[in-house]
Amino acid sequence: MAEYAKPLPEITAESRPFWEGCKRHQFLVQRCRACGARQHYPRGICAACWSDDLEWLPSAGRGTVYAFTVTYRTQARGFRDELPYVLAYVELEEGVQVLTNLVGGEPATLRIGMPVRVTFEDVSADVSIPRFTPA
Amino acid sequence: MPDALIAGVHEFPERKTAKSVLEIQALSARAALADAGLSPQDVDGYFTVAGNPGVGPLATVDYLNLTPRYVDGTTIGGSSFVAHVNHAAAAIAEGRCRVALITYGSTSRSSGIAVGTRERIAGEYVDQFEGLYGISTVGLYALVAGRHMHVYGTTSAQLAEVAVACRRHAGLNPLALYREPITVEDVLKSPMISSPLHLLDCCVITDGGGAVVVVHPDVARDLRKPPVRILGSAEAVAHAQAGHRDYLTTAAAQTGPRALAEASVSHDEIDMAMIYDSFTITVLMTLEDLGFCKKGEGGAFVSGGRLGLGGELPINTDGGGLSSNHPGMRGIFLVVEAVKQLRGECGERQVKDCRTALVHGTGGTLGTRHSGATLVLGRA
Structure with a gap:
């Protein structure tokens, strides 16, 4: 596997289930057992009610583009060698927004509201990075 | 609102300097105290941001050899110094x-x-959820700019109007980094950095610094210049809300109404505004959320010369971050320029009969989490 030049996640005990899901190519969304709220990014408490009784819901991995920008200049590691690239918010069918990249589509064809699906890049034995691509 | 007054201000004049971060602050502090008619021995409260350098106030208080009995290192991005005025x-x-x-x-x-x-x-x-995707400050504002265009039909030419107004004002400020006039066309033809934001939609990068002195009314009584009153103030933080955010609403929607209500000032009483202009979109959305126009109508509002000197709401008369200076956290310059306008010290760029000014700082990024701090300032 070629050296991965972009930043890697610093996985903690709190976030490990999310990253283990990614390794299985499953995008997990947290759901609160106390109030039912769903959230991303994952964390140790429910952001709605502060309960710590949370479960992991496998997302269908489908959503729509909420916002995107085509970046032509950056100093960001790995990305500065692959210009232009697309930074985006995707809104999952499960109702949460996810900051991500859009890959596999011509920037000129991208639109807010267009359907997308998750895709995973296996960057090491331990880490798979979720991104989204036109559905 | 607590009855405190702004008695002294200073903006470090250089845009590129061989001086250190600490020297810039020392020279600025000395000048702001002199502006007020006070001396270093009078200082008993000290405010700065963390990382400026090290653990914020510790390094600077040591270097300046101060003995404060009150210290505040609030660090909420570029708006920090606006919040410091409120805290002071x-x-x-x-x-x-x-x-x-x-x-x-x-x-x-x-x-x-x-x-x-x-x-x-x-x-x-x-970082493990955001930092993987090539995020930069401009990218995280561009996301929101693109969405604003999609939802409200805002155009790149309308965003460019903000940059044109600031550049026009920079032409009247001898200290500004860029002073040659620009047109909407110039902005649209400048290189795209992160769509829809072009190079000229983005603030400049400079060295710089400044200082502000806030005092008790008893102190203000004996000072050499008429102090400026703090009529109203408010702070807020807007964030991702665990994945449920309307990114088209900024923290200014919370702080604007609160600060104006505290000041008992209406929008049409504001003679000029200093609006944090990290990017053109920052100004457009802040003006909407402060209530100068309806949400979504910012594009039309910033057009037609309304933001220029002589217009309905002159903003960023120093040239702003877009043309004068932006060392990373611009909030202190918003306060400095508003105070100078209220004192009538702005020469060619003076807003006629300036009695009430609004300052709004934005720190962080509109695309993830940001702070907003508003001040309403008035002539004493």
């Missing part, structure tokens, strides 16, 4: 200090820091 006023009203000194210094330009396009990773828990 509260501390003074509580009797915890009488002469509060706020300082800032930065050598972003001479250190070669690409403030807008560098990787925006802060060493926080959230």
